[in-house]
Amino acid sequence: RAMRMATSGLEGKVDYINTHGTSTPAGDVSELNAIREVFPDEVPIINSTKSLSGHSLGAAGSQEAIYSLLMMQNNFIAASANI
Numbered sequence: 001r002a003m004r005m006a007t008s009g010l011e012g013k014v015d016y017i018n019t020h021g022t023s024t025p026a027g028d029v030s031e032l033n034a035i036r037e038v039f040p041d042e043v044p045i046i047n048s049t050k051s052l053s054g055h056s057l058g059a060a061g062s063q064e065a066i067y068s069l070l071m072m073q074n075n076f077i078a079a080s081a082n083i
Helices: 002-007 025-038 057-074
Strands: 016-018 045-047
Touching: 002 025, 016 057
Parallel strands: 016 045
Antiparallel strands: none
16 A cells, blocks of 8 residues: 555656565565555566665664665665575
8 A cells, every 4th residue: 555655646667666575485475465566567676685684673764775875876786685
């Protein structure tokens, strides 16, 4: 529901999703199913920086924003582990 709300009225397409992706089978599968439901025709590139660095709890959002900005700035997408 949150992804649908975030993408409603969006002009252009979503190219990349930095998922919660903590490498847990139940969580990752649920998240992937939700992404497929919102993007049935063309699933964006999916990644989880948390799979490489671990879950830093309160700092996770800031860390992932920094990772995403660095990837955009340097035109690369980091690998994901165990996803």
